[in-house]
Amino acid sequence: MATAQTICYRSDSYRNWVRGSVGLGYLQEGLQVFAETIVQTEHRNILQRIGKCGKCSIESIMPAHAKQGHCIQKNRRRCNCTKKGNIYCAVCSKTYDEIIIQHRFIDPNWEIDSAGLFSDHWQFAKCFMTTTKKESNNTAAETDAACLLSIIINGNFFQAELDTIIDGENDIFSQAKKVRNAILHSSKLELTEDEVTEYLKTMIDVLQDRKVLMNDKAAQTAVTKITYIMNTKFVITTGIEKSAIESAQRSIKGTGELCENGLKELTSQSLAEISRAKEDAIDEIEKNKPKDRNASGAGIAIGQDTKTKEQ
Numbered sequence: 001m002a003t004a005q006t007i008c009y010r011s012d013s014y015r016n017w018v019r020g021s022v023g024l025g026y027l028q029e030g031l032q033v034f035a036e037t038i039v040q041t042e043h044r045n046i047l048q049r050i051g052k053c054g055k056c057s058i059e060s061i062m063p064a065h066a067k068q069g070h071c072i073q074k075n076r077r078r079c080n081c082t083k084k085g086n087i088y089c090a091v092c093s094k095t096y097d098e099i100i101i102q103h104r105f106i107d108p109n110w111e112i113d114s115a116g117l118f119s120d121h122w123q124f125a126k127c128f129m130t131t132t133k134k135e136s137n138n139t140a141a142e143t144d145a146a147c148l149l150s151i152i153i154n155g156n157f158f159q160a161e162l163d164t165i166i167d168g169e170n171d172i173f174s175q176a177k178k179v180r181n182a183i184l185h186s187s188k189l190e191l192t193e194d195e196v197t198e199y200l201k202t203m204i205d206v207l208q209d210r211k212v213l214m215n216d217k218a219a220q221t222a223v224t225k226i227t228y229i230m231n232t233k234f235v236i237t238t239g240i241e242k243s244a245i246e247s248a249q250r251s252i253k254g255t256g257e258l259c260e261n262g263l264k265e266l267t268s269q270s271l272a273e274i275s276r277a278k279e280d281a282i283d284e285i286e287k288n289k290p291k292d293r294n295a296s297g298a299g300i301a302i303g304q305d306t307k308t309k310e311q
């Protein structure tokens with residue numbers, strides 16, 4: 001039977017970190033369809049209500065609230081109402097305000113491609129992400145779990161689709177965001193068994209929100225997968241480990257977060273360790289072969305990925 005190469009040479013706490021990171025990938029898969037559907041509907045509603053422009057760039061819009069004389073955005077310095085020379089547009093000025101009002105913390109992200117704001121619902125979604133860059137997260141599929149959670153937490157229009165009351169701090173969606181940071185900011189890429197169990201449970205709770213997600217096929221498939229890695233002795237292959245590390249790196253890069261935890265260094269070191277340890281393991285197997293072909297030396301066990309007849 002062909003089996004993937006299995007790595008058992010790292011500590012349990014490191015393998016728990018890989019489980020947590022893999023769980024985040026499943027959480028993303030489970031939230032993606034839900035988030036995109038709600039964003040699409042809201043985007044369409046706003047276009048119908050306010051209209052469509054496409055000629056103005058975000059940077060040059062004078063918000064409608066500028067006429068009131070006081071800023072409605074949390075951070076006035078980031079608001080266009082202070083920019084002299086910006087212009088009013090019947091559609092864009094109102095849309096600008098609408099996005100601020102729809103944001104839970106009246107603090108939208110304006111790092112978007114404004115040319116696409118009216119034609120691409122995901123540029124509208126990006127206004128509700130907490131940290132992102134212009135070149136990242138431009139489709140739902142390439143948006144990581146943290147940014148999807150931010151959109152759900154920050155976009156007031158999501159509340160009607162949730163059983164959970166979002167308070168932006170202690171609700172289960174906000175907790176899941178903290179979980180994501182705890183996993184990706186873990187300086188040693190290690191988690192205890194209790195930590196990873198708690199984190200995976202939080203992800204499941206999010207995906208089982210009783211209003212819509214409970215009946216969402218993608219969300220429930222993700223629940224099955226997360227439950228599996230929570231309850232089953234999880235076999236981590238080099239492939240799984242590599243993709244966990246790569247998605248963690250992508251996630252950190254996409255939001256423009258600083259790798260203050262040294263994830264970059266640790267992971268390049270980690271990837272080098274994978275290949276080194278793999279070679280060691282193969283040597284070890286070769287050495288042990290004549291005596292006992294099933295033996296695995298010094299805590300190293302590696303599956304065989306060649307077709308071997310089982311006896």
Ligand SMILES: [Zn+2]
Pocket residue numbers: 063065070071072073076079080081082
């Ligand atoms: Zn303002």
Ligand SMILES: [Zn+2]
Pocket residue numbers: 053054055056089090091092093
């Ligand atoms: Zn306009």
